[in-house]
Amino acid sequence: MPKAFRAAAGMTGLGLLLLVMGAAIFGPFLAPYDPQTFHPADRLQGPSAAHWLGTDQFGRDLLSRLLNGAPSTVFFGLGATLLGVGAGSIIGVIAGTAGGWIDSVIMRILDGLLAVPELLFTLLIVTFLGGGMGQAMLAVAIAFTPGMARIARSSVLSIRTREYVLAAVARGERSHYIVLREVLPNAVGPIIVEATIRVAFAIMIGATLGFLGLGAQPPSTEWGLMVAEARQFMFRNAWTVAVPGVAIAMAAMGFNLFGDALRDSLDPRRSR
Amino acid sequence: MTLGYLVRRLLAVILVLFVVTFAVFAITMILPGNAAVMILGEYGTDEAVAALESRLGLNRPWYIQYLDWIGGILQGDLGQSLRLSLPVADVVGDAFWNSASLAVTALVSVTVIAIPLGVLAAIKRGTVADLIIGMFSYIGASMPEFVTATLLLIFLAGPALGLFPAGGFVSLGESVGGFSSHVVLPAATLGLILTAHISRQVRSEMSEVLSSDYIRAARLKGLRERRVIRRHALPNSLAPAVAVISLDIGYLLGGIIVVEEIFAWPGLGRLLIYALENRDLPVIQAITLVLATVYALSNLLSDIVIAILDPRVRYA
Numbered sequence: 001m002p003k004a005f006r007a008a009a010g011m012t013g014l015g016l017l018l019l020v021m022g023a024a025i026f027g028p029f030l031a032p033y034d035p036q037t038f039h040p041a042d043r044l045q046g047p048s049a050a051h052w053l054g055t056d057q058f059g060r061d062l063l064s065r066l067l068n069g070a071p072s073t074v075f076f077g078l079g080a081t082l083l084g085v086g087a088g089s090i091i092g093v094i095a096g097t098a099g100g101w102i103d104s105v106i107m108r109i110l111d112g113l114l115a116v117p118e119l120l121f122t123l124l125i126v127t128f129l130g131g132g133m134g135q136a137m138l139a140v141a142i143a144f145t146p147g148m149a150r151i152a153r154s155s156v157l158s159i160r161t162r163e164y165v166l167a168a169v170a171r172g173e174r175s176h177y178i179v180l181r182e183v184l185p186n187a188v189g190p191i192i193v194e195a196t197i198r199v200a201f202a203i204m205i206g207a208t209l210g211f212l213g214l215g216a217q218p219p220s221t222e223w224g225l226m227v228a229e230a231r232q233f234m235f236r237n238a239w240t241v242a243v244p245g246v247a248i249a250m251a252a253m254g255f256n257l258f259g260d261a262l263r264d265s266l267d268p269r270r271s272r
Numbered sequence: 273m274t275l276g277y278l279v280r281r282l283l284a285v286i287l288v289l290f291v292v293t294f295a296v297f298a299i300t301m302i303l304p305g306n307a308a309v310m311i312l313g314e315y316g317t318d319e320a321v322a323a324l325e326s327r328l329g330l331n332r333p334w335y336i337q338y339l340d341w342i343g344g345i346l347q348g349d350l351g352q353s354l355r356l357s358l359p360v361a362d363v364v365g366d367a368f369w370n371s372a373s374l375a376v377t378a379l380v381s382v383t384v385i386a387i388p389l390g391v392l393a394a395i396k397r398g399t400v401a402d403l404i405i406g407m408f409s410y411i412g413a414s415m416p417e418f419v420t421a422t423l424l425l426i427f428l429a430g431p432a433l434g435l436f437p438a439g440g441f442v443s444l445g446e447s448v449g450g451f452s453s454h455v456v457l458p459a460a461t462l463g464l465i466l467t468a469h470i471s472r473q474v475r476s477e478m479s480e481v482l483s484s485d486y487i488r489a490a491r492l493k494g495l496r497e498r499r500v501i502r503r504h505a506l507p508n509s510l511a512p513a514v515a516v517i518s519l520d521i522g523y524l525l526g527g528i529i530v531v532e533e534i535f536a537w538p539g540l541g542r543l544l545i546y547a548l549e550n551r552d553l554p555v556i557q558a559i560t561l562v563l564a565t566v567y568a569l570s571n572l573l574s575d576i577v578i579a580i581l582d583p584r585v586r587y588a
């Protein structure tokens with residue numbers, strides 16, 4: 001995309017990100033109604049002055065439910081990614097700096113784990129851990145680990161032979177100094193970019209697990225669960241599923257756009 | 273392509289699948305739900321549970337169960353479904369072909385749509401067409417399958433239009449028309465996210481190629497733009513496109529789990545959810561192994577295709 005488009009895309013991403021993070025932090029305090037109280041007289045309404053985004057099958061205000069579900073949806077993505085990136089980076093840096101048979105063994109195991117589609121991997125682990133928010137978050141983190149380890153490793157490998165690292169080796173620095181002070185800070189860029197885009201993916205998987213009944217449990221207003229609970233009524237009032245569905249897409253899109261903008265600014269070759 | 277290259281890649285695939293069998297077995301072995309308890313229901317006595325466990329061999333040490341399982345697979349025996357009392361091979365086999373018909377339909381449509389879209393965006397770089405394709409690809413890449421499916425259902429299967437059935441399955445053998453009308457919505461759901469991803473990758477590869485020296489040389493020779501694109505740019509951006517598509521098969525195989533569940537498509541994904549709910553270990557293990565095998569083989573196939581398309585890989 002030419003510069004103007006890219007700048008606009010990056011700003012859109014940042015805007016969505018701020019909106020979504022704002023909803024996640026302040027949402028529950030801003031909600032105009034209680035998200036759980038039934039108002040049978042107002043059920044399945046479209047948007048109005050009283051209910052900006054309409055109401056669900058029990059007459060609950062959709063905007064209030066959305067705002068209350070924002071933390072569990074967004075922080076799920078952030079938490080799962082952070083755990084997966086942390087674990088993956090440690091494994092990748094160990095493989096990349098150790099080299100030799102340690103590297104070979106780790107890589108063969110990662111190859112095997114990467115052959116299992118991520119969603120399938122997540123489902124297997126969630127079943128093993130039992131459904132629920134924390135379990136689902138851990139499962140996504142474990143499923144992300146092999147991919148992140150691979151990226152961290154290749155990032156480390158490309159830096160290991162740079163002059164400043166060789167210089168540190170020649171100076172006789174200790175290996176943990178070299179890893180922590182020379183290699184790691186320079187390997188962080190690609191890891192952060194990948195992590196940002198992964199948050200989008202984690203939000204989508206988290207919502208999918210909620211939708212399948214394996215993630216957040218009622219009475220949570222996690223957005224995937226909101227779609228699942230309203231599905232029966234979707235032909236009578238499309239708002240009940242469209243509101244949480246579009247909210248999930250907006251959250252994921254914010255992280256996708258922002259991650260790509262971050263990548264462009266870190267790697268000028270890609271911004272042509 | 274040298275024979276050595278092929279053999280090396282094939283050995284790598286076998287090693288990968290071996291790791292997969294071990295990982296799957298490790299995960300399913302530590303599943304907390306006791307399969308015997310789940311089969312017998314809440315009224316199963318302790319003695320009945322113990323008897324069923326010993327009949328199914330669930331009380332043996334895990335490594336014996338693992339070796340037994342691997343030995344069976346090598347002889348083409350995937351064991352018996354705990355829940356359905358049928359051979360796993362039969363249950364999974366039927367589901368496999370149903371899934372394959374959906375996945376192939378989705379993949380072919382995606383390839384036919386995404387590559388021209390990406391090429392168009394690269395050629396028309398900086399125009400409104402590029403912007404629209406770019407926006408579409410971001411929206412597509414940000415919608416989980418269940419959201420896309422739900423929105424498609426509301427608009428195309430709802431009482432307003434009712435163009436397509438809201439779910440269900442007719443096999444190709446029964447009726448081509450029935451299959452087609454049932455496959456549209458699930459295939460479109462799977463296709464959206466893949467089209468978004470692949471077209472974006474093709475666009476970026478093509479842009480890179482278009483700004484290379486040999487394209488400038490071809491233009492300076494006075495070749496017409498169409499010829500430059502078709503003979504010089506397109507062939508050189510195809511190999512990366514194949515690589516992207518083969519990686520996206522991983523997404524596709526994950527996506528069918530959700531999509532089949534929503535549209536009641538009797539494939540591997542729906543069977544997997546059923547098996548997970550019922551802790552039907554042999555079925556869970558078999559499906560995971562099948563999906564990983566398909567993924568590994570499709571990566572192998574794409575490596576071969578890339579080697580054919582790109583001489584640099586072949587002679588490396």
